[in-house]
Amino acid sequence: xxxxxxxxxxxxxxxxxxxxxxxxxxxxxxxFFIGEAEPRKVMLAYSHAVYELLFSCDAAGLEKRCEVFDxxxxxxxxxxxxxSKSQVELADIIWRSLRQPKVDLSxxxxxxxxxxxxKAYACRLLQEMPKPLPSTTSWPEFHPASMxxxxxxxxxxxxxxxxxxxxxxxxxxxxxxxxLQDRKAMGSDIDPIMVKRARINAKHLKxxxxxxxxxxxxxxxxxxxTELPFGKNSRMIGPDDFFxxxxxxxxxxxxxxxxxEDKKILRAAKRHWKVEQHHTIRVxxxxxxxxxxxxxx
Numbered sequence: 001x002x003x004x005x006x007x008x009x010x011x012x013x014x015x016x017x018x019x020x021x022x023x024x025x026x027x028x029x030x031x032f033f034i035g036e037a038e039p040r041k042v043m044l045a046y047s048h049a050v051y052e053l054l055f056s057c058d059a060a061g062l063e064k065r066c067e068v069f070d071x072x073x074x075x076x077x078x079x080x081x082x083x084s085k086s087q088v089e090l091a092d093i094i095w096r097s098l099r100q101p102k103v104d105l106s107x108x109x110x111x112x113x114x115x116x117x118x119k120a121y122a123c124r125l126l127q128e129m130p131k132p133l134p135s136t137t138s139w140p141e142f143h144p145a146s147m148x149x150x151x152x153x154x155x156x157x158x159x160x161x162x163x164x165x166x167x168x169x170x171x172x173x174x175x176x177x178x179x180l181q182d183r184k185a186m187g188s189d190i191d192p193i194m195v196k197r198a199r200i201n202a203k204h205l206k207x208x209x210x211x212x213x214x215x216x217x218x219x220x221x222x223x224x225x226t227e228l229p230f231g232k233n234s235r236m237i238g239p240d241d242f243f244x245x246x247x248x249x250x251x252x253x254x255x256x257x258x259x260x261e262d263k264k265i266l267r268a269a270k271r272h273w274k275v276e277q278h279h280t281i282r283v284x285x286x287x288x289x290x291x292x293x294x295x296x297x
Contacts, residue, residue: 001037001038001039001052002035002052002053003023003034003036003037003039003050003051003052003126004034004051004053004115005017005021005034005044005049005051006031006047006048006051007031007033007046007048008031008048009031011279012045012151012279012281012291013031013033013044013047014028016046016047016157017044017046018035019158019159020044020157020160021040021042021050022037022040023036023037024036029117029121031117032115032117033047034053039126041127042127042157043129043153043157043180044129044153044154044157045129045150045152045153045154046154049125049126049127049129050126050127050129051113051124051125052074052124053122053123054069054074054112054123054124055069055121055122056120056122057119058119059116059119059120062090062114063089063090063093065122066090066093066122067097069097070097071112072097075110075112076109076110077102077108077109078104078107078108078109079098079101079108079109079111079112080104080105080111081094081111081112081113082111082113083113083115084114084115084116085114085116087114090114094112110124111124111125112124132149132150132153133149133152133153133205136149136171136173139171139201139204140200140201141171141197141198141200143170143171143194143197145170145229146170146171147173147174147227147258149173149177151281151291152174152176152177153181155174155225155258155291156174156178156183156225158225158256158277158291158293159223159225159254159256161222161254162183163183163186163222164178164184164186164223164224164225165187165188165219165221165223165224165252166178166186166188166224166226167187167188167189167214167219167224168189168227168228168229169194169195169211169226170189170194170198170227171194171197171198172187172198172201172209174187174226174227175187175198175202176201176202176205176209178209178225179208180205185207185209185210186209186211186212187209188211188212188213188214188216188219189213189214189216190213190214190215190216192213195213198211199211217246217249219251220251220252221251221252222252222253222254223252223253223254224252226255226256227257227258227289228246230243230259243265243268244268247265247268247271247272247273248268248272252296253295253296254293254296255273255292255293255294256294257291257292257294258281258289258290258292259290260289260290261288261289261290266278266290266292269292269294272297273292273294273297274294274295274296275292275294276293276295277292278291278292279291279292
């Protein structure tokens with residue numbers, strides 16, 4: 001099946017969609033990311049929706065292509081036609097092609113969507129993305145250094161694993177997001193108070209995550225997704241600084257992690273890991289972080 005993901009204007013959007021949807025033979029047209037994949041239920045942070053691509057053509061020939069397309073084959077019950085441009089003519093063509101057309105603009109069972117980029121794309125909606133978790137500022141236990149919930153969702157998708165451990169879980173943002181995506185979610189922190197706060201948040205959000213007190217440098221799991229603390233929250237590890245120490249000792253086979261944007265840390269990551277992806281995350285004008293997707297060499 002040809003899939004079209006309608007991306008948001010965020011650099012991470014394409015990488016997240018590629019990982020979660022497992023797209024092959026991909027191409028990009030502005031905010032439209034297209035590829036071959038089997039349909040699957042996903043929770044994307046940086047996409048509006050996922051569609052089945054029915055056909056594409058030049059915009060000038062769209063109406064003629066619509067007139068010969070078998071809309072009946074793809075219509076299940078009531079339907080609606082949506083378009084980023086005028087849809088009156090297109091809706092009329094689809095109406096005439098259906099045997100018993102039933103329009104429902106509020107809760108249609110089938111949504112036909114037209115997009116326009118370098119080409120015109122006729123699609124059928126597969127899944128609109130659920131809203132991300134509310135900001136951690138509204139959680140029962142908040143910490144000013146906690147991660148944006150959308151970034152946490154994207155990182156879980158980038159991990160491409162059914163089991164995830166966050167060894168620096170803090171108030172639990174990543175394991176909570178992983179649990180709500182039906183992953184086996186685990187989190188640990190060396191600070192018992194933070195683990196207690198994470199448990200409170202997980203209970204409040206109805207997320208089943210295994211949370212415990214543990215030293216991140218002794219953690220062992222195939223896939224780790226985390227944001228390393230920095231500043232006063234980090235510490236020296238023998239002759240190594242905090243970040244190099246973790247990168248050297250981490251026992252995961254796959255690591256998705258956020259670090260301060262720093263060339264020294266990036267060099268350390270490349271010494272100890274195969275860095276598959278490097279994304280810049282701009283938090284605000286004076287703070288930039290980097291997200292690395294790594295696998296063992």
